[in-house]
Amino acid sequence: MLRTIRGFKDILPAEIHLWQHIEETARKIFESYGFSEIRIPIVERTDLFRRSIGEVTDIVEKEMYTFSDRHGESITLRPEGTASVVRAYIEHKLYGGPISKLYYMGPMFRYERPQKGRYRQFYQIGAEVLGEESPRLDAEILEMLMRFFSHLKLAGTTLQINSLGCRICRPGYKDELKRYLGGKRGVLCEDCLKRVEINPLRVLDCKSRGCTEATSGAPSILEHLCDECRGHFHAVLDCLQTAGVHAVTNKRMVRGLDYYTKTTFEVTAEGIGAQNTIAAGGRYDMLVRDLGGPDTPCFGFAIGMERMGLLLKEATELKKPLVFVAVFGGDDVHAAGMDVIDRLREHGVAVERDYERKGIKPQLKRANRLGARYVLILGTDELAAGTIAVKDMEAGTQEVVSLEGIEATVVKKIRT
RNA sequence: GUGGAUGUAGCUCAGGGGUUAGAGCAUCGGACUGUGGCUCCGAGGGUCGGGGGUUCGAAUCCCCUCAUCCACCCCA
Numbered sequence: 001m002l003r004t005i006r007g008f009k010d011i012l013p014a015e016i017h018l019w020q021h022i023e024e025t026a027r028k029i030f031e032s033y034g035f036s037e038i039r040i041p042i043v044e045r046t047d048l049f050r051r052s053i054g055e056v057t058d059i060v061e062k063e064m065y066t067f068s069d070r071h072g073e074s075i076t077l078r079p080e081g082t083a084s085v086v087r088a089y090i091e092h093k094l095y096g097g098p099i100s101k102l103y104y105m106g107p108m109f110r111y112e113r114p115q116k117g118r119y120r121q122f123y124q125i126g127a128e129v130l131g132e133e134s135p136r137l138d139a140e141i142l143e144m145l146m147r148f149f150s151h152l153k154l155a156g157t158t159l160q161i162n163s164l165g166c167r168i169c170r171p172g173y174k175d176e177l178k179r180y181l182g183g184k185r186g187v188l189c190e191d192c193l194k195r196v197e198i199n200p201l202r203v204l205d206c207k208s209r210g211c212t213e214a215t216s217g218a219p220s221i222l223e224h225l226c227d228e229c230r231g232h233f234h235a236v237l238d239c240l241q242t243a244g245v246h247a248v249t250n251k252r253m254v255r256g257l258d259y260y261t262k263t264t265f266e267v268t269a270e271g272i273g274a275q276n277t278i279a280a281g282g283r284y285d286m287l288v289r290d291l292g293g294p295d296t297p298c299f300g301f302a303i304g305m306e307r308m309g310l311l312l313k314e315a316t317e318l319k320k321p322l323v324f325v326a327v328f329g330g331d332d333v334h335a336a337g338m339d340v341i342d343r344l345r346e347h348g349v350a351v352e353r354d355y356e357r358k359g360i361k362p363q364l365k366r367a368n369r370l371g372a373r374y375v376l377i378l379g380t381d382e383l384a385a386g387t388i389a390v391k392d393m394e395a396g397t398q399e400v401v402s403l404e405g406i407e408a409t410v411v412k413k414i415r416t
Numbered sequence: 417g418u419g420g421a422u423g424u425a426g427c428u429c430a431g432g433g434g435u436u437a438g439a440g441c442a443u444c445g446g447a448c449u450g451u452g453g454c455u456c457c458g459a460g461g462g463u464c465g466g467g468g469g470u471u472c473g474a475a476u477c478c479c480c481u482c483a484u485c486c487a488c489c490c491c492a
Contacts, residue, residue, distance in 0.1 A: 001465095006483080058490050062417080080492085108492080113417080115486060124492060191489070207488090256491060266492095277492060304492030328450075360450050368452040379450060393452070 007112070007120025017319045018312055019123075022152065022305060023105055026125045029148045033140070035101040035127060040084035042107065046074040052083035052287060054258025056198055063110040077109035080257070081126040082284070082300055083291075089130050090293035099131035105305075116273035117307045126281075128300035130288065135232045138263045138283060138299050139239030145267065145279060145301060146245050154269070154311055157278065160250040161240075161265040162221070163233040164201075167286065169226035170261075174200055176219050184214040204252040220251045232262055259284040263299070272310040279303040321374075321414045322350045324367035328360050329380040336403070337378045340388065343407040349414065368393065374413060376406070 004010060011019060027037070046066050053059050065077035078084055081104050094100050105125040112118060127144075129137060142159065149157050165173060177200045185193065187210040188203065195202045204215050225233060240247050247265070255264050264282030272278075281301025288296035323344060327337030334357070344351045352370050354363045360377065367375045377389040377398075388406055390413070391398040401409055 003483080063490080110491075112490070113488090114484090115488095118491075122492070126492095202490095274487065275491070280492060302492055307492065326451085361448070361452080364452040366452085372452095375452080377451075381450080389451090391451075396452090398451080 005120075007114040009119060009121075015309065018309055019305065022308055022312070023125070025151050026103070026105065026148060026303075029144060029151060030101075030103045030127055033101065033144045035103045038085060038088060038102040038104050039106075040078075040081060040088055040104055042078055043075050044078055044084055044087065046076040048083050048087055048291075049076055049079060052086065052257075052259055052291060053080065057256060057258060059110060059256065063112055065109045065111055079110045080108055081106075081124060081302060082128060082257075082259070082287075085126070085128045085300075086130070086287055086291055086293070086298070089296075090288060090291060095131060095288075095294055095296055099129060101127070101129050103127040115275065117275035117304070117310060119306065123305035124302045125305060126300060126302040128298060130298045131296050132299070133285065133297035135235035135263075136239050138232075138236045139243060139245070141299055141301065142236075142240060142247070142265065143243045143245050145303075148303075149267070152308070152312060154308070156270045158268050159245065159247045159265060160253055160268065161236070161247045161263065162250050162253040163225055163229055163262050164255070164260050164264050164282070165221060165225050165229045166261045169224060169229055170221075173219065173221050173224035176224065177201070177203075180218050181214070187211070187214045201254045205254050215252070222249070222251050229262055236263055255280065255282060259287040259290070261285045265301075269307070269311055272307055275304075275307065277304070278307045278311070319371070320350045322352055322370060322372045323410060323414070324352045324363070324370060324372035324375045326354065326360055326363040326367065326375050326377045327379075328357070328363070329378075329383065333378060333380055333383050336383050340376065340378065340403070340406055344410060347407045347411050349407070349410055364391075374410065376410070378403075 046064070049064060050060055055061075059079050064079055067075055069075050085102055085104065089095065089100060089102075103126060106123065107121050108124050109121055111120060114120060127141065129141060142161075146157075146159060164170060178196060181188065181192075181196045181200055181203055185196075188196070189206065189208040189211055192203045192206050192208070192211050195206070201221075203211055204218065206212065206215075222230075222233070237247065237249070250266075253264065253266060260282045262283040262285065265280065266277050267279040268276045269278050270276065279301055281299070283297070283299045285297040288294065288298060325337055325341050325344070327334055337353075341351050341353055352367070352372065354366060360379070364375060372393055375391040375393060377391060382388050382400070382403070386403050387400045388403045389398055389400050390409070
């Protein structure tokens, strides 16, 4: 049998309404904060990701879908969205205008072993603000994110926040941490022994017990921030408190992408397996310049859509109410029935019908299985009387109404 | 890349060397040609994940392989 390849999946009609609901909610909330959508390519030059995400990150080292195109150029299926947004910002010189608030949604690709909440093609909704350095912006975007979750009636989420400092204060901290970890070699796990050399910060969020204990007394990044970064971090916390957004400071939290500076954060949820981060992001003040643009402070995040889907599985009926038009009788009745169907569809009503001119019973049966909310019944008698029967499939009740203006009657019914 | 679990009907699962592989749900038909859901009767549907081996005989035992799930690593 032909199948999807590993880590890829179809999203079938049974769950598509949930996805559309998430997307619509994101558009509504983000646009209320002044964001506009940007659509970025799915494929970019490999170099863009190498330079933005960082050469020694796991994503670049072993997770990218990289191919040669027909001219031998190395291209890569995007593993994340920020790099492309920044590229577009520079390429189209959006820095000439006011600050840019951009959001995007779509598939990302990483070659990883699939598990619960992780696929090789997965969907993200991301938002990026380019050109604003104020801590008030950081706080407002976090507030927007949490508002998005609460609009979706998501419970049990935790916002964890940290600061990774900047290129002035982080190197000094990194060296000090390295010295500290150097004295703990005996208890660190195998992976962490390598991390000490490559990226000592990563040792801080290792889950193995030895490492957790070894780092419990490690120097904290928050105590080594420069004045600028410390002031920024505390201002963000103050603004969040004022806005009523609950955030937990987690000085061990580290991000997997190199471009983050200052504020970083993660939103986790319970009950969805080991991959419980549903959104994450932070500030990346150097990236635009690193990629050849002007100095541009930025803040952004990405939300993992299938992980949100896991949390919203029990969501209430999101599908548009369906109306079934059951027609039976001669050609004149069917002509009148088609007219009714046309009028309903013109009014935006979702309509299903029978194509085989079956009797009323099989039609009602089909309507029931399609989950129709109402069935309009038009037979020879109704047509002769200029009426149509409206059956409520949940209540089992039925009433006869005028055929004229039926579309308005139905629209009124399904909106209440 | 590493580890563990699982692959039998559309779905959930029984069967653990011996005729023709079963159940529930779902599907289709009938009871029922002006009213769905309920009930009853009947029907269709399977390369037992794939390949190889052991055996008189394999869905069942062995080896290999593939896939899925979960976890690690890492990440949204």
